[in-house]
Structure formats: C-alpha cells, structure tokens
Amino acid sequence: ETGVTQTPRHLVMGMTNKKSLKCEQHLGHNAMYWYKQSAKKPLELMFVYSLEERVENNSVPSRFSPECPNSSHLFLHLHTLQPEDSALYLCASSQEESSYGYTFGSGTRLTVV
Amino acid sequence: LAKTTQPISMDSYEGQEVNITCSHNNIATNDYITWYQQFPSQGPRFIIQGYKTKVTNEVASLFIPADRKSSTLSLPRVSLSDTAVYYCLVVKDTGRRALTFGSGTRLQVQP
Numbered sequence: 001e002t003g004v005t006q007t008p009r010h011l012v013m014g015m016t017n018k019k020s021l022k023c024e025q026h027l028g029h030n031a032m033y034w035y036k037q038s039a040k041k042p043l044e045l046m047f048v049y050s051l052e053e054r055v056e057n058n059s060v061p062s063r064f065s066p067e068c069p070n071s072s073h074l075f076l077h078l079h080t081l082q083p084e085d086s087a088l089y090l091c092a093s094s095q096e097e098s099s100y101g102y103t104f105g106s107g108t109r110l111t112v113v
Numbered sequence: 114l115a116k117t118t119q120p121i122s123m124d125s126y127e128g129q130e131v132n133i134t135c136s137h138n139n140i141a142t143n144d145y146i147t148w149y150q151q152f153p154s155q156g157p158r159f160i161i162q163g164y165k166t167k168v169t170n171e172v173a174s175l176f177i178p179a180d181r182k183s184s185t186l187s188l189p190r191v192s193l194s195d196t197a198v199y200y201c202l203v204v205k206d207t208g209r210r211a212l213t214f215g216s217g218t219r220l221q222v223q224p
Contacts, residue, residue: 002156033211043157043214056211090156092212101147101204102212104156 003027006091006105014113015081021108023074023091032074033102034066035090043090049074050096081112117201122219131188133218135201138182143206146177146184151198151217161186162204188220196222 004025013019025032034046048056049068063085065077074091088109092102118136125131137146145164149157161168163175163184174187188195198217 002158004156035214042216045211045213048211088154092156101149101159101162102157104158106155109154 002103002105004091004093004103004105006089006108008108009106010109010111012111012113013078013081015083017081018077018079020078021076021089021091021110023076023105025072025074025091025093025103027093027095027103029093029095029103030071031094031096032068032071033092033094034074034076035092035104036087037090037107038084038087047076078110081110083112086110086112117203117215119199119201119215119218121216122221124221124223125191126223127192128190131191131195131220131222133186133188133199133201133220134183135186136183137201137203140181140203141205145204145206146175146181147202147204147212148173148175148186149200149202149214151200157200157214160199191220191222193222193224196220 007022031050033048035043036046037043045058046060047066052068063080067075088107090104090107092104094102145162147162148160150160151157161173161175163177165177168175176185198219200214200217
C-alpha cells in the first residue's frame with residue numbers, strides 16, 4: 001500500500017450506468033489529483049484539487065464529475081460513459097509545497113461495455 | 114512546462130547498470146527534475162528528484178550537468194523486477210505543481 005487507496009480495483013459498467021470511483025489518502029497531503037491512463041498512452045491529468053477546491057479541469061467531458069468532500073477523500077462520479085473511456089484511472093496526492101512528488105494509488109481498471 | 118524527451122525503450126540484462134537520459138532544453142531556473150517508475154496496472158512511484166549535480170538514494174542516482182538541459186537516471190545492477198516504464202518530469206519549485214507525464218522509457222530487463 002502506498003498510503004493512497006483506490007476502490008474498486010476493477011469495474012465493469014454499461015454505458016447507461018452510474019458509478020463512482022473512490023480515493024482515500026492518509027498521508028496528510030493537501031492536494032489530490034485524478035489521472036487517466038489509456039492503453040499505450042501517457043497519463044492524462046484530469047482534475048486537480050487543492051485544499052478541497054477544484055483548481056484545474058483539463059477539458060474533461062461532463063460525464064466525469066469529481067468531488068472532494070475533505071482533504072482525505074476524492075471521488076470520480078461516472079455516468080453515461082463511452083467504450084473509449086475504458087482505462088486505468090489513477091488517483092494521486094501530494095503536499096503542494098513539498099518537492100518530493102506525488103503518491104499514486106494502484107488505480108481502478110474501468111471497462112465500459 | 115519544460116518538454117522532456119527520452120528514449121521510447123531500452124533493453125538490459127540482469128546485473129548491468131542502466132542509464133536513461135532525458136533532455137529538457139527549456140528547463141527554467143526554478144524547475145526540478147523528477148523521475149518516476151511505473152509497473153503495469155499500477156500507479157507511478159517516485160524514484161528520485163534533483164536540481165543540479167548528483168543525487169543518490171537507495172534506489173538510483175540522478176546526474177544533472179551544469180547547464181541542466183539533460184539528466185541521467187542511473188540504476189545500478191538491475192534485476193528483472195526493474196522492468197518498468199520510467200518517466201522523466203520537470204517540476205516547478207513553487208506554486209501548483211500538477212505533474213504532466215510524457216511517454217516514458219520502457220525498460221526491459223532480461224535474465
């Protein structure tokens with residue numbers, strides 16, 4: 001365990017379903033992030049939360065809706081996804097003023113059928 | 114953000130030293146160089162970070178020349194478990210530092 005826990009590890013959902021991905025960190029970090037990693041592509045930054053405020057949204061479709069209720073928890077709500085949204089979704093956290101980088105979770109492998 | 118360029122893939126054998134070089138010609142004065150390692154179906158893991166000269170930890174060494182336009186990650190005596198993708202990133206020293214990943218270098222270690 002890295003200190004960042006993501007659930008579920010695997011998720012299969014239909015295009016009309018609504019599901020949520022959860023991320024929890026116990027590192028005392030004040031920033032959290034969602035990344036998407038599709039097959040054979042670099043990690044794409046989706047959302048950034050700093051002190052529970054969304055500070056960055058990289059042109060992500062509205063079918064992805066993040067939520068950060070407190071500094072330890074981050075959610076990604078999914079609805080009416082497309083098959084091309086199938087990917088590994090990674091959560092990360094960091095202490096914004098630290099120079100020692102991010103801590104990533106192990107990800108949720110999402111398959112949209 | 115400074116763009117980075119690194120080899121797409123490298124092959125090595127167990128016990129060898131592996132050096133992965135990254136170019137970052139547009140690095141700014143207050144930028145750091147950071148390296149991450151990623152195994153399949155896992156999140157990237159921080160390896161090492163440096164600003165200039167040489168940094169060493171229990172996993173790797175990072176060499177940064179005086180002009181800082183490139184850096185080299187050195188992995189001593191690799192094993193099969195070092196097979197992974199290695200990412201070089203340039204990170205700002207201050208302010209918000211959302212990491213932007215490139216394609217990385219896929220290292221394959223053979224027996």
